[in-house]
Amino acid sequence: xxxxxxxxxxxxxxxxxxxxxxxxxxxxxxxxxxxxxxxxxxxxxxxxxxxxxxxxxxxxxxxxxxxxxxxxxxxxxxxxxxxxxxxxxxxxxxxxxxxxxxxxxxxxxxxxxxxxxxxxxxxxxxxxxxxxxxxxxxxxxxxxxxxxxxxxxxxxxxxxxxxxxxxxxxxxxxxxxxxxxxxxxxxxxxxxxxxxxxxxxxxxxxxxxxxxxxxxxxxxxxxxxxxxxxxxxxxxxxxxxxxxxxxxxxxxxxxxxxxxxxxxxxxxxxxxxxxxxxxxxxxxxxxxxxxxxxxxxxxxxxxxxxxxxxxxxxxxxxxxxxxxxxxxxxxxxxxxxx
Numbered sequence: 001x002x003x004x005x006x007x008x009x010x011x012x013x014x015x016x017x018x019x020x021x022x023x024x025x026x027x028x029x030x031x032x033x034x035x036x037x038x039x040x041x042x043x044x045x046x047x048x049x050x051x052x053x054x055x056x057x058x059x060x061x062x063x064x065x066x067x068x069x070x071x072x073x074x075x076x077x078x079x080x081x082x083x084x085x086x087x088x089x090x091x092x093x094x095x096x097x098x099x100x101x102x103x104x105x106x107x108x109x110x111x112x113x114x115x116x117x118x119x120x121x122x123x124x125x126x127x128x129x130x131x132x133x134x135x136x137x138x139x140x141x142x143x144x145x146x147x148x149x150x151x152x153x154x155x156x157x158x159x160x161x162x163x164x165x166x167x168x169x170x171x172x173x174x175x176x177x178x179x180x181x182x183x184x185x186x187x188x189x190x191x192x193x194x195x196x197x198x199x200x201x202x203x204x205x206x207x208x209x210x211x212x213x214x215x216x217x218x219x220x221x222x223x224x225x226x227x228x229x230x231x232x233x234x235x236x237x238x239x240x241x242x243x244x245x246x247x248x249x250x251x252x253x254x255x256x257x258x259x260x261x262x263x264x265x266x267x268x269x270x271x272x273x274x275x276x277x278x279x280x281x282x283x284x285x286x287x288x289x290x291x292x293x294x295x296x297x298x299x300x301x302x303x304x305x306x307x308x309x310x311x312x313x314x315x316x317x318x319x320x321x322x323x324x325x326x327x328x329x330x331x332x333x334x335x336x337x338x
Contacts, residue, residue, distance in 0.1 A: 033277030034324075036270045037286040043267035044132075045293025047259055048125035051114055054255035055124075058248050059241040060114035063259075065232045066252075068106055068225050070260025071268065075218035078269075082214060091210050095223070098208070098216075102224025105201025107231060112194030119187035125298070129291035131191040133166040138199045139284035146203070152330065158323035162288040165315025169295050173308025203280040205272060213272040221268075285323060288316050 054063060079087045090098075116131075117124035136159045140151050201220070208216050235241045275283035292313055 029277050033274045036274030037283045038289060040267045040271035040274060041286050041289040042293045043263055045129060045290040046297050047263040048129050048294045049297045050255050050258050051117060052125045054252050055118040057251040058244055060118055061111055061232050061235055061241055062244055064110035065228050066256055067259045067264050068221060068228060071264030072221045072225055074261060074265040075221050079214055079218040087215050093208050093211060098220050099223040101201050101204050102220035103227035104197045106221060106224035107228040108197030109194045112190045116187040116190030125294055128191050129294035130166060131195050132290045133163050133288045135195050135199050135287040136285045138196055139281060142199060142203055143281050154326050155323055158319045162316045162319035165312040166288050166291045168312025169292055169309045202275055202284060213276045217269055217272045285320060292316055
């Protein structure tokens with residue numbers, strides 16, 4: 001697996017220094033990783049305004065099932081085209097773990113986040129998007145617990161800076177006003193749980209070293225679909241959610257055309273490709289781009305960004321740049337110190 005320039009583990013003292021071509025290759029791969037992660041989070045940011053209208057026609061569980069059936073079909077077709085039938089073999093990796101991660105990443109994220117968005121009402125898209133900005137913090141803490149290591153202090157501060165910038169964007173600088181507004185605390189809690197599910201899915205990809213990003217995405221999507229469809233069938237049987245009518249399915253067809261092929265297939269594939277290059281600790285920071293994108297899409301309805309929102313967007317962008325520059329500089333110093 002490629003390691004990013006910013007999070008390299010270093011090399012033994014006896015290993016020769018990398019040549020200029022190797023350095024340029026690493027920088028080129030790093031740039032691709034950044035582009036993949038930015039593209040993924042932009043596409044994911046658009047999905048929350050799309051879901052605002054979709055959730056007025058259908059429940060989040062049925063929509064999640066339909067969405068990942070579309071995305072899963074696209075993943076499977078591409079995997080067979082690229083890797084053939086051998087792409088469906090486990091090659092020594094744990095299928096049980098892949099099923100758990102697929103269930104957590106796709107069933108957990110889709111069900112919890114969109115149910116929370118539905119409960120939050122018309123402002124649910126904005127609420128859900130800002131909750132996604134907590135993922136870098138979750139990722140930093142999860143990485144510290146798993147690796148039993150203290151994260152770099154400056155990285156921690158840059159993540160706080162990026163989250164503060166996102167908060168300014170989505171609250172228009174009036175954070176006290178947001179706190180005074182009546183909130184659906186259960187909705188917020190569901191969205192946070194869903195966000196954490198995605199962090200677990202992202203960070204756990206590193207366990208499948210013999211699988212390509214496409215193979216990891218495809219197999220976890222289909223394994224997770226067994227959980228999604230099983231949950232959906234149970235909810236239908238218990239009459240918790242109604243079986244959708246033909247009119248409802250027709251009403252959400254435009255939403256599925258984006259949520260399945262674009263936000264479900266392209267965005268998730270880009271996300272896993274980018275994180276394979278940058279590593280999850282670096283890649284998850286780009287989740288702060290997501291709520292800014294959600295706000296930008298909402299602005300097409302006539303919302304004009306204020307001064308505080310422009311400042312917040314700049315803070316988020318600066319935090320991303322500064323953190324990556326710091327990690328790259330830190331990685332260059334570690335081998336020299338050893």
